[in-house]
Amino acid sequence: MEPDQQRPPSVLQKSVVVFSKNYLPVSRVNIRRAVTLLVAGQAEPLGFIEGAIWQVRSPSFVLQVPEHIRLTVSNPERLWKVPPVNxxxxxxxxxxxxxxxxxxxxxxxxxxxxxxxxxxxxxxxxxxxxxxxxxxxxxxxxxxxGLVLKSKPKAPTHPAVAFAEQFWKEHPSVS
Structure with a gap:
């Protein structure tokens, strides 16, 4: 392969958005983690959201991995505490x-x-x-x-809430 030619990006470098069982965006994981969740039956593809679908091949089967998956296990949200002020x-x-x-x-x-x-x-x-x-x-x-604050101080939000807010800003057509 000549140096000026570029290889197409590997499927394994892609990422997948994970939704909770309640259809709330929770996080973004690499495609390897998404394959693990799908094969273990802990997640299912979300077909009603438009997005890319990648094929991951193994010697025994081909797995279709969509850009969005939903957790199927009832995973109670991990307890999250507001970090201490430091x-x-x-x-x-x-x-x-x-x-x-x-x-x-x-x-x-x-x-x-x-x-x-x-x-x-x-x-x-x-x-x-x-x-x-x-x-x-x-x-x-x-x-x-005579000083004024540039922004009102507040405690950090739960990481899942912050991710969901960012997701909906980036994907208004999905909602």
Whole structure:
């Protein structure tokens, strides 16, 4: 094969959207995991949603793997707990940017309502702030200093909910 010719992408590099038993999009898995779920009888193809269908061949049979599958086992949702408030998670939630000015340098954590004034150490009271904004705010409330939050702080959402929201944004015609 000449270097300038490209091979068609391997079927094994494709991914499949997995729906729960209630038809809610749960995750995206690689085609190998999808084949395992289909062969084990833990999932079924969703034929009413338009999408690609790939053939996976073995010496003994050919399996049609659609772009969307539905779990058939009653798998109770794994218990998910909101992660604890910590620097890494708050920085991730806030996109590694100061929630007052947008800076991405010298980041710290700030309590919107200072702890000394009764502010709790919770997801809706802790934000990412750069050192200059944190020093400017000090031990005061936002309106006392004239600072405004770029976005309202909130706890992270369940990963399945976040995936479902993203899926419906990307596939409005499916719904």
């Amino acid at each position: 620097r890494r998670e708050v920085l991730r939630r806030d996109g590694h940017a100061c929630q007052y000015c947008g800076s991405t340098r010298k980041l710290t954590l700030d309590h919107v309502i200072p702890k000394s004034k009764g502010g709790p150490h919770t997801w809706d009271n802790v934000v990412t702030a750069c050192e200059p904004c944190n020093l400017k705010k000090g031990n005061q409330l936002l309106h006392e200093v």
